[in-house]
Amino acid sequence: MFTKLVLALVILSLGFSLAGAEMYKWVDENGVVTFKDTPPPASKKRRKVKVYNDSDFAPAPLAQPQPQPAPRGTTKKIVAPAEPARKEGFSGMVELYVTDWCGYCKKAQAYLKGRGIPYVAYDIEKDGAAHKRYKELGGRGVPLIIIGSNRMNGFSQESLEYYLNSGR
Incomplete structure (x- = not known):
């Protein structure tokens, strides 16, 4: 009985050490x-x-309230929020090699669109020429992101900002 209790405590303590x-x-x-x-x-x-x-890791932020349309008969003008200001850096076109089913591809596209950064997305499953170029670039997974002369596999907001702000 005592050995089972000790064994259970050892296993339990090992389980908690992995949580951190x-x-x-x-x-x-x-x-x-x-x-x-x-x-x-x-x-x-x-x-x-x-x-x-x-x-x-903090909990997800709450959704921003959307502006409500003005009631009929009023002359109040609703102004859309201004686009975020871009820092000086990469000023060309970003290329994305994506698929329809890839969640990170969608996150990358939403991020670029939200920052007002011009990009072109090529679906490598639907476009043979895009698939060939993807293979020539050494693509192994999606998204494959080309920023100037830099190549990025996968989506990381931090890495993408680094390449966009470096101006190369």
């Missing part, structure tokens, strides 16, 4: 974003490493 695990994120020299529970290898040339803890 950290996640590491880094972008390598090719623009590949990697998430792992171990630190990046020393052999990797890295630009930025961010360590995430459970306390880093």
Whole structure:
């Protein structure tokens, strides 16, 4: 009985030690974003490493209230919110290689559209020429994002902002 109790406590304590695990994120020299529970290898040339803890994640923000139309008969003019100001940086066209079913592709497109950044999205499953170019670029997953001479696999808002603001 005593050994079962001790064994149960040991297993329980090991389970709680895993709950506080950290996640590491880094972008390598090719623009590949990697998430792992171990630190990046020393052999990797890295630009930025961010360590995430459970306390880093806040609940989702509440939806912004939408402006209501003016009642009939009033002369009040409703003004749409201004587009967000862009920092000086990349001023060309961003290329996205996407699929219909990819949630991160949709997030990348929504982010670019929300910031007023011009982009072209190529569906690699519906467009043979886009699929060929995707393979030539070394595409392995979607979205594949081309910003000037930089290539980014996957969607990371932080990495995308880095490339857009670097002006290259």
